Amino acid sequence: MARSATFRALMALLAAALVSPVGTATAAPKVSQSSLASELELAMRSAGSSSGAYVVNSSTGRRIFRKRSSTPRILASNTKLFTTSAALAQYGVEGRLNTSVRGRGALSAEGVFRGDLYLIGGGDPTFGSATFTRRAYGSGATVQTLASKLEDVGIRRVTGRVYGDESSFDSLRGGPDSGYRISPYVGPLSALAYNRGLTSENGSGYQSSPAGFAASALTGALRARDVRVTGAPRAKTTPSGTEELATAESPTMTRLTALTNKPSDNFFAEILLKDLALSTGRRGTTAAGASLATSFASRLGARPTRLADGSGLSRANRATPARVVALLRAMQRRDEFDEFFASLSIAGRDGTLGPRLRSGPARGNCRGKTGTLSNVSALSGYCRARSGDTYVFSILMNNVNPFGARQLQDRMAQAIAGVR
Structure with a gap:
């Protein structure tokens, strides 16, 4: 009792x-x-x-x-x-999401890529800078990885520009709770989300154009490796007639x-x-x-x-x-x-x-x-x-x-x- x-x-x-x-x-x-x-x-x-x-x-x-x-x-x-x-x-437990770079142009023996590069988002939520990704997730796909791979294929200069392509997803930045606009509880949704759509690595502000922001980040990563890029980064859907030059994989679907x-x-x-x-x-x-x-x-x-x-x-x-x-x-x-x-x-x-x-x-x-x-x-x-x-x-x-x-x-x- x-x-x-x-x-x-x-x-x-x-x-x-x-x-x-x-x-x-x-x-x-x-x-x-x-x-x-x-x-x-x-x-x-x-x-x-x-x-x-x-x-x-x-x-x-x-x-x-x-x-x-x-x-x-x-x-x-x-x-x-x-x-x-x-x-x-x-996707399977070992499945991964790819972020790729494709090119439309020609690479000379001197390492000059005469054309444009297209950074194509594949819906990887970990994609970002090496510093941010390592701190936030331990590992993930980064612009530094892509820049290194582009250098490995012999690119030393790009006469065109880097375009960011987020067309794998629709253009809605949020879900139904926010009227499909950016939600402060989520951040901007994009197939080419870079650093979770944040404008800085310390987490302040959201990007207005995730695709353009990611293109700018890859341009910066290339220039940090002394790869010259002539044009300013932009957002654009990848045209036909391109070839794959580099790919960065997400962690496994398990992770x-x-x-x-x-x-x-x-x-x-x-x-x-x-x-x-x-x-x-x-x-x-x-x-x-x-x-x-x-x-x-x-x-x-x-x-x-x-x-x-x-x-x-x-x-x-x-x-x-x-x-x-x-x-x-x-x-x-x-x-x-x-x-x-x-x-x-x-x-x-x-x-x-x-x-x-x-x-x-x-x-x-x-x-x-x-x-x-x-x-x-x-x-x-x-x-x-x-x-x-x-x-x-x-x-x-x-x-x-x-x-x-x-x-x-x-x-x-x-x-x-x-x-x-």
Whole structure:
């Protein structure tokens, strides 16, 4: 009786946190297999009627808990689960995105290229300067790599200019949440995004013409190697009759999905969504990418109600908790699962779950994708319980205070991971 009263008191405090800007860390309850559903039910009662959850023991296939699990909810950044799973499947875990330089002209024996160079974007979100890319991602395609390769083929002078070509994507700079204009939560979208569209490496301001900016950066990298370029850089679509002179590859899709999911990177997610369309020979658009991601999930029996973008910034992104769990369980059976699983934040250790669940059974044993918008909070993923079983869960909370909602989600994750 004393334990029951204490637990009810704690849940009352957590319920208050849903409307309060402050809260306390959650303790890990002692949970048995038979009592887990009751523990989860208590937490969900405090989340309100606009929230849902679904939990399955994937080791046994047994459904453990459901609460309004068939009602679509706003996904927030849980949308990235649909984007990145589709990208891994489409490109393969070793797939890469290419940024290339093509030339229209002739190279003399003296190293003079009489013509123009075309820097063509292939939707690589890591493309940039060597300094920025190394600091931000550890590695990636750079203008310095391309300049070195152009020098290697014998180019010492260019009589024309460098053109930047971003025509692999449409010209819309943002997603639906920003009216397809540049969003401060994303940055300018472009097939030839350079340093994430920032005007300086320290992160201030956005480029008005990403293609022109990238062309200018390559021109500068060439001149730094004493390769003279006569004309000023411009933006232009590559004409026919060019030949490939140099290519720089992105990190693998495995790395790109980790760079997307662990920090919940909106820019990467939106670029990868457009890359989905690009991979099928279409122009990279948000709508086409969302359609392909939806089709992929549908083939897995996990069709979302609607995908409007790649990042989850749009409140139109919706799915049921049961469908999110269906996606996560289907990924367990796919060849890309290890890479997909590794892309998720580890509770108490890294990514957006690094500051959460820093003690108790969930720490190091749960991996998941968080999601936050105004009045929206989500957490979906996998937990390895003390019993040795793996649980797959999705908790989608709408019309809540995100801070208080996270307290409840953490309580639920601790309960799942604590099952003996």
